[in-house]
Amino acid sequence: MTDAATEPDKITGPTPDNALRAADRADEGPVLAADGTPLKQSLNRALRAQKLRALALIAPLLIFVLVSFIAPIGDMLFRSVENQIVSETLPRTVRALADYDAASEEVPSDEVFEAAYYDLFYAAERKEHTRLGSRLNYEMTGASSMFRKSGRGVDDIGEVYQDQFEDLDANWDEARPWAELMGDPDWIAAQEAWDGEGDMPEFELRSDIAEVLPRAANSYEIFARYMQSEEGDSPLEEEPWSVVHTALYQDLSTGDVSGYDGPRAEMLQAADELVATPEFETISFRDGFEEIDEDWVEPEIWRTIKTYSPAFTSGYFLNSVDMQKTPDGPALRDEDERIYGLLFQRTMFMSLVITFSCILLGYPIAYLLSNLPSSKANLLMILVLLPFWTSLLVRTSAWKVMLQQQGVINDVLVWLGMVADDGRLVMINNQFGTIVAMTHILLPFMILPMYSVMSTIPPSYVRAAKSLGATNWTSFWRVYFPQSVPGIGAGSILVFILSIGYYITPEIVGGTSGIFISNRIAYHISSSLNWGLAAALGTILLVVVLALYWAYDRIVGIDNVKLGG
Amino acid sequence: MNLTKTLLATSALTVAAVGASAQEMADSMTLVSWGGAYQNSQQKAYVEPYLEMHPEVSASWDESSNEAVAKLRAMNEAGNITWDLVDVVAADAIRLCDEGLAMEVDHDEILADAPDGTSASDDFGDLIVSDCFIPQIAYSTTFGYRTDMVPEGVEAPNDICDVFDLETYPGKRSLEQRPINNMEWALLCDGVAKDDVYDVLETDEGQDRALAKLDTIKDEVIWWSAGADTPQLLADGEIFMGSTYNGRLFSVIEEQDQPVAMMWDAQVFDLDGWIIPEGLPEDRLARVLDFLEFATDTQRLADQAAYISYGPARVSSAPLVGEHAELGIPMGPHMPTNPENAQNTFVYNYEFWADYRDDIDAKFQAWLARN
Known part of the structure; x- marks a missing residue:
């Protein structure tokens, strides 16, 4: 600071402003206020109180604007990148697709179809599959009706197994035997004692069943919890979904249940024997999907799911500048679909x-x-x-x-x-x-x-x-x-x-x-x-x-x- | 949270069906409709009679059917559904159902049987295009033309392809500013057989073909986005012919007495009806179901036809359609479903447009924007 800048000091005498400037000049030492604290500090304190008071006065307006204007706009703008719906509706499929190369012209492996079967089944029960279909339809024409159809058709796959197990033993289509096979005895007792008031005791798997029948136990647990929380029905009275039968078939065909001696062991072992017979009818997930809609065995749908599987996407922004996401990165749209740049x-x-x-x-x-x-x-x-x-x-x-x-x-x-x-x-x-x-x-x-x-x-x-x-x-x-x-x-x-x-x-x-x-x-x-x-x-x-x-x-x-x- | 509401709703449904009178019912309803003559026909045919039977109930209208899908989605996200019963076209009902915003219903359980005992689902038949949709009327999108603008010595237009024939029928046309219907008509007049239209329209070449056909009249087209536009343009003499809903044309012709006539060829049938929003509280749902059973019975749907020229959705209502309430003319000949009018018709393909709407609309809008 030059002397010229401090000239007004000499003319106007001390003002708070000049005093501050003076305080800045380290060589002159701090200027002290009447109570002995440095003037700068004392002034800041006084100003801070004023600022706080001013802030408090406008606080109601500020909060109102934040809550009713800024926040909704922010929420709306956030949708431009938000894309959780794919990974939330098809979590297993997205995981299974992790290694899938979207640029390849191939249909993914059977594991992906298996994952898609389970995802789609649960989504259809929760009636969320059509919502995902509408979402993907923005990117791939036809996805909407594919998902709507598949929600209806996905039951057919499980029914193949459900019917055969049921023919073997009608208990396989009853609620109680399943609950006994899967449920923790303490939970069954608690559920039976439940009088309809308050919350239902939450379903618990029996500790050893997940080792014997990992897939079926998992499926049944999802079924039972869904029945309790969403439908308000007791799993003791509801026959499980056909997806549980599919899972059971998978467990029986790959695992060994001969050592199992818990409840309903005979029923399970009989089913195991049935699965081992050559007459037992099976259907691969891939064929099942092909039967629902042939587009499932085309690479396009998988490419779309893979491309839009991350929780956040640049797809909307690309769309809004007449581009689109492709496996090889962003690309311009066909000329006859470009409109936003012009607009x-x-x-x-x-x-x-x-x-x-x-x-x-x-x-x-x-x-x-x-x-x-x-x-x-x-x-x-x-x-x-x-x-x-x-x-x-x-x-x-x-x-x-x-x-x-x-x-x-x-x-x-x-x-x-x-x-x-x-x-x-x-x-x-x-x-x-x-x-x-x-x-x-x-x-x-x-x-x-x-x-x-x-x-x-x-x-x-x-x-x-x-x-x-x-x-x-x-x-x-x-x-x-x-x-x-x-x-x-x-x-x-x-x-x-x-x-x-x-x-x-x-x-x-x-x-x-x-x-x-x-x-x-x-x-x-x-x-x-x-x-x-x-x-x-x-x-x-x-x-x-x-x-x-x-x-x-x-x-x-x-x-x-x-x-x- | 939504699913818990579903549960409440479904259980309320069962209770309401068993003993509606015992159920606690809300005493006000917010009905959503289109405003104008159509809403008036609903008001006269069943809302007023219902309110007379239940003086403790009050009903208010919200004229938001146009944006019903977006608004319901917003209400659903905010967790505050203020509507009780929403009138939408079938395509919107399907989308609301897909999005989980409309309640799935068992038509036989909640709706009245026909007088002869036919169940509701048989009486409505194929018109129940979605589990959430309760049809009320069938309407059609068709053309009207000014009779005083037909060139001398030329027969009045009576073929859909006359719309594309600028030589014989010079003058402006108005078409809706969306691909639906226009693409089908363009293909029909480009020589595609009626049964193949959607197979052709699925392909890129087919879409280009339809746009190329529309290109031939593009300079002469005024594009409308509100149903009232074409009637106004016709009444002002701005256009020679234009597409709109047949009920609008009826009111231009019969009520306003304008020199306009209908051209029923290749009219496209569509449906309009109610949906119940997902997640209504029990008492409001009970009231809605009570109203709905009354408002969609055979007599009420037939009564509606006395105010507007849309065909009742129930088969059993058709013989009961009488005369216009004010003009006193028989309504039968003005119904889109009248055999005389329905010689060549098209039915809105909901599945096709659910899939191709986004894609074809992008192309169509880009085509429109190109000069």
């Missing part, structure tokens, strides 16, 4: 055009407003505000009536003979209509900030310029206009940002060439239900707006923007 460009371009139209139309009006005597200015102000208070839909529909081919403007032109009756102008359902209607709708947002800035410009400056010999134009351009720029800046930011996110007006008058990116976002939110893609498009739009705002701040300076006098 982003168009949204930017049309918003700019609308902003400039608003400046052109708004500036003279704001100038008039601020320079007319107040009685006339007030009347004019009402004319500006009246449309502002009118419903957006009404104004947009009014433009439809004005601009359409059988509309007011065309009728007048034809009547005046300026346009032939069969050559009526097309002014709506295109970019022109959108620009006209949106310029009209957004005009007050341009006029009002301009007016509030212009009304503070003292008329004496222009008069002074003229008295010094400036022409009308020079005095306007060199003196008046520069002072009104902050109003233009404020109006432009408002209009541009509003129009970038506009939705209703382009939807009504935009036709196909006048629609904005927001119309596609709305479509994905309310029609296609592809919220992930909508969120990704929205995020990109938000980032673009913030980037433009930042650029504006760097170039023009946000301090130069005034919303009021």
Whole structure:
């Protein structure tokens, strides 16, 4: 710090500010407050209390904004990368696919089909498979009906085994024998004693059964817990799902149950003997899936599942810039499916055009407003505000009536003979209509900030310029206009940002060439239900707006923007 | 959590079916519908009569059927379902069912039998396209044209392919801004046999073919997104012909007396009906089921046809369809299902569009955006 910088010290004497600066100068030692603490520390303490009080005062607003605005937006934007649904619905399949090479044109191994069978069965019981089908359908056409069909068909695989076990011994299709085979005796006793009040005693596997029948025990446990928690039924009274029979068959065909001597040992050993006979009918998971839908033995579905198995995906963002995930990395979409790049460009371009139209139309009006005597200015102000208070839909529909081919403007032109009756102008359902209607709708947002800035410009400056010999134009351009720029800046930011996110007006008058990116976002939110893609498009739009705002701040300076006098 | 609610719902279902009167019922209902003439027909045909029978009950409408799927999903995520009964088209009902947002129902258990004892599921027949869907009406998307714009010496349009014939029938057309129906019509007029349309549309070449056919009239098309657009465009003389729901055309022709006529060729049948949102509390569900049994019985569905020209979904309702409540004209000839009108029809292929909607829509929108 040079002496020049500390010059004011000498002139104005001690102020808190100067004292701080003085305290910074280490060579002069700390300046002490009256109570002996260093002044800097004491001042900071005083300021901190003030800051806390200020924070406490705005805390309710801050919390409200956080909870009702920032958090929902954050949650919505988060959907643009969220993709847990695949790994949550098909956890075993995703694990089994870990080593699968998505780029290969092969169908994965039988283990994957086995895992998919169990996953799909449980998902179908929880009615979650169709939701996953809709999710994957965004990436692979046909996934939706594949999953819907498979939810119905997956039972057929287990029924092959269920029927045979049942033919051997009807007990295999009864609830009680299964519960005795699988359940912990203490749990059975507790479940029997349960009187229907409060929570059911949670199902417990018998300690040794998981070693003898690992798959079946696991399946049965999932079944029993599901019955208890979701259906509210006792596993003692519910016959198990056919998936348990499939698991039992797998255990019996691979393991050894001859040493088992727990409950229902005879029943189990009889089943073991049956499985060992050559007449026992089996079906491979792969064949079972092929029977449900031939697409299961095509590589495409597995490639899709594999590509979208991570909990987070860049897929939505790639989609929103006309790309897609492929096994070889991101790639551009087919040309006949590219649309978002075009829409982003168009949204930017049309918003700019609308902003400039608003400046052109708004500036003279704001100038008039601020320079007319107040009685006339007030009347004019009402004319500006009246449309502002009118419903957006009404104004947009009014433009439809004005601009359409059988509309007011065309009728007048034809009547005046300026346009032939069969050559009526097309002014709506295109970019022109959108620009006209949106310029009209957004005009007050341009006029009002301009007016509030212009009304503070003292008329004496222009008069002074003229008295010094400036022409009308020079005095306007060199003196008046520069002072009104902050109003233009404020109006432009408002209009541009509003129009970038506009939705209703382009939807009504935009036709196909006048629609904005927001119309596609709305479509994905309310029609296609592809919220992930909508969120990704929205995020990109938000980032673009913030980037433009930042650029504006760097170039023009946000301090130069005034919303009021 | 949702599944616990399912459990509550299902058990409530059984109880309600056994003894509805003993069940504690909520005394207000929020019904969701489309607004306009259609909602009015529901109000007159069964909501008002029901409220007369149960003066303690109040019903309010929410005109949100258009965004029902998105809103229900949001409500479900927020864990606060404020709707009791939602009117949706069948395709949306299938999606709501897929997403687990609509309740699966046993139609025979919760709906009234036909007067002759036919069970509800037989009476509705194939129209029950989803386990969650309770059909009310069959409507069709078809074309209307301005009679005063038919060129002199030319027969009025009566073939779907007249829409694509700009030489004989010059003038603007309006088509819905989505691929569904338009792609089928384009293929039909490009020489594809009716039975092969979806096989062709499955392939990339078929989709390109349909778009190429639509390309021939693209410059003359105004694309609509709201059902009211085409009637307005027709009434203003902005277009020569346009597709919309047949009930809308009925009101332009008969109620507003405009020079417009119907062209029933290749009309596409679709269904509209109720779904019950998943996760309703017991008392509200009981009320909804009580209302639903009344509102979808044979007589009530037939009554609805006195206010709007949509065909009742029950076979047993058809003979009971009478005259328009205000105009006094017989409604039979205006029904899309009338044999005279239904000589060449198409049925919305729900399965196909559930699979191909996202894919074809992306292509269609990109095609629209190209100049």
